[in-house]
Every structure is written in C-alpha cells, then in structure tokens.
Amino acid sequence: FQNDQSMQDMQIMGGDDLSKLTGKLSFFVLLTLFFMFCKDIVGTGRTMKVLLNNIEKYKPKMIKVASLLVKRTSRPDGYRPDYYGFEIPDLFVVGYALDYNEHFRDLNHICVINDHGKAKYRV
Numbered sequence: 038f039q040n041d042q043s044m045q046d047m048q049i050m051g052g053d054d055l056s057k058l059t060g061k062l063s064f065f066v067l068l069t070l071f072f073m074f075c076k077d078i079v080g081t082g083r084t085m086k087v088l089l090n091n092i093e094k095y096k097p098k099m100i101k102v103a104s105l106l107v108k109r110t111s112r113p114d115g116y117r118p119d120y121y122g123f124e125i126p127d128l129f130v131v132g133y134a135l136d137y138n139e140h141f142r143d144l145n146h147i148c149v150i151n152d153h154g155k156a157k158y159r160v
Contacts (some may be wrong), residue, residue: 080108080127080128082116106147129155 079085085102092100106128131137132144134146140158141150 079104079106079116079118079121080110085118087118 044046079102089100089102101120103120104118105122107118107121108115109124110127126149128149129137130147131141131150132140132147135147136142137150138158138160139157
C-alpha cells in the first residue's frame with residue numbers, strides 16, 4: 038500500500054522455492070494471515086489469489102488460509118479465507134502491525150484512520 042491504495046506490483050518474498058516439498062505426503066499448507074507476510078488483512082483477496090496460485094503449482098494435499106481480519110465487501114469476486122477471526126467494514130484500518138505509510142504499526146489496538154489522519158501522513 039501507498040497511502041490507502043493498493044500498489045499494482047506484488048512480490049512474494051521468501052518461500053520462492055518450495056519444489057523440495059512436491060509429492061511429500063506431509064505437505065499440508067496453512068497460510069496464517071495474522072496481518073501476515075503481505076502485512077495485510079484480506080480485503081479484495083487479490084494478494085491471496087496470487088499467493089495461492091504460486092503455492093498450488095507444488096501440488097500440496099491441502100491449503101487452508103486463516104486471517105485475523107476480513108473486510109466486509111459487496112464484491113462477489115472477493116476472496117474469503119477458510120478461517121477468520123473478525124469481519125470488519127470495508128475501511129482502512131491501522132494498528133496491531135497494520136500501518137499507514139509506516140505509521141501506527143505499533144498501536145496495541147486496531148482502529149480506522151480518518152481522512153484527516155490520511156492527509157497528515159500521506160506520502
């Protein structure tokens with residue numbers, strides 16, 4: 038994200054060579070999205086779709102996705118994780134490791150950043 042907009046380019050960092058796991062009986066995958074590697078909650082699901090496509094080529098026996106938060110959207114094509122803690126409004130939230138341009142990540146709670154806050158910390 039830059040400001041409150043998702044960037045078009047996505048990079049998957051780490052786990053880029055899972056080929057040694059192909060065909061293993063014990064290759065089960067649970068993706069835990071506790072404000073995860075993408076440092077994000079499940080919103081549109083675009084990031085998860087890219088990640089899952091990358092993992093599926095190694096033919097795991099099962100993939101399950103868990104997320105602390107999932108955004109409530111009206112988009113029928115949005116991705117829904119298998120497990121999630123809370124459903125929240127489709128608003129930009131910060132805190133508890135979620136940031137807005139590298140700010141507010143260290144809050145010990147989650148809150149919505151208002152337009153005044155977005156303007157103040159815009160890059």
